[in-house]
Amino acid sequence: xxxxxxxxxxxxxxxxxxxxxxxxxxxxxxxxxxxxxxxxxxxxxxxxxxxxxxxxxxxxxxxxxxxxxxxxxxxxxxxxxxxxxxxxxxxxxxxxxxxxxxxxxxxxxxxxxxxxxxxxxxxxxxxxxxxxxxxxxxxxxxxxxxxxxxxxxxxxxxxxxxxx
Numbered sequence: 001x002x003x004x005x006x007x008x009x010x011x012x013x014x015x016x017x018x019x020x021x022x023x024x025x026x027x028x029x030x031x032x033x034x035x036x037x038x039x040x041x042x043x044x045x046x047x048x049x050x051x052x053x054x055x056x057x058x059x060x061x062x063x064x065x066x067x068x069x070x071x072x073x074x075x076x077x078x079x080x081x082x083x084x085x086x087x088x089x090x091x092x093x094x095x096x097x098x099x100x101x102x103x104x105x106x107x108x109x110x111x112x113x114x115x116x117x118x119x120x121x122x123x124x125x126x127x128x129x130x131x132x133x134x135x136x137x138x139x140x141x142x143x144x145x146x147x148x149x150x151x152x153x154x155x156x157x158x159x160x161x162x163x164x
Contacts, residue, residue: 010118011111013152018074018102020153022090026064026079029096039068039075046081049126054084056122061085076102086123086141086151100141100151108138108156115142115154123151135159 023029026044033039044066052059061083067076078099080087090099105111112122124141135158144152 011114014103014105016073016101017104017155018076018100018153019070019098020076020078020100020102020151021097022087022099023066023077023079023096024091026066026077029077029079030066033068033075033077039070042066042068043132045130045132047128047130048082049128051125051127053122053125054086059084061088061126063087074102098150100153101148102139102153102155104155104157104160106156106161108140108154111154112140115140115152120144120152133157133159 021029030040030042030044034042044064046062046064048060048062052061054061062081063085064079064081065076066079067074069075078087080091087099090097103111116122120142122140123143124139126140127136127138129136137158138156140154142152142154144150
């Protein structure tokens with residue numbers, strides 16, 4: 001079975017929830033996407049995860065993130081500021097551009113296990129309280145570039161949980 005089939009059959013991916021683009025300068029990127037495509041309003045904030053692992057080792061990173069909706073999908077601009085991360089590596093190796101596709105899930109641990117069972121290892125794992133959204137986010141990036149041409153991100157956001 002080829003890896004694309006493994007992705008489709010073993011991961012049971014939900015719809016794409018986010019498109020992530022790495023940028024060098026957040027202000028210029030927001031102005032561009034707003035001016036050219038009319039995207040906005042934008043929410044821009046700096047973040048440093050409370051818990052963070054890069055390639056399996058505890059580490060540090062600081063990012064500037066800009067978010068706007070593109071129809072029903074969140075467009076996330078990511079400007080690496082400090083530390084080490086897949087965003088820093090991508091910017092150094094490829095310059096600005098498409099970095100990841102994200103999938104929101106209510107079963108974060110289960111989806112991470114599905115990716116690992118399919119043979120993918122985490123590039124980045126992070127957990128943080130996001131003051132902007134008054135909630136916690138967990139994220140795990142998997143290097144699926146050999147199969148999908150892009151990194152896949154599994155995301156759990158407390159502020160998106162269904163309430164009864």
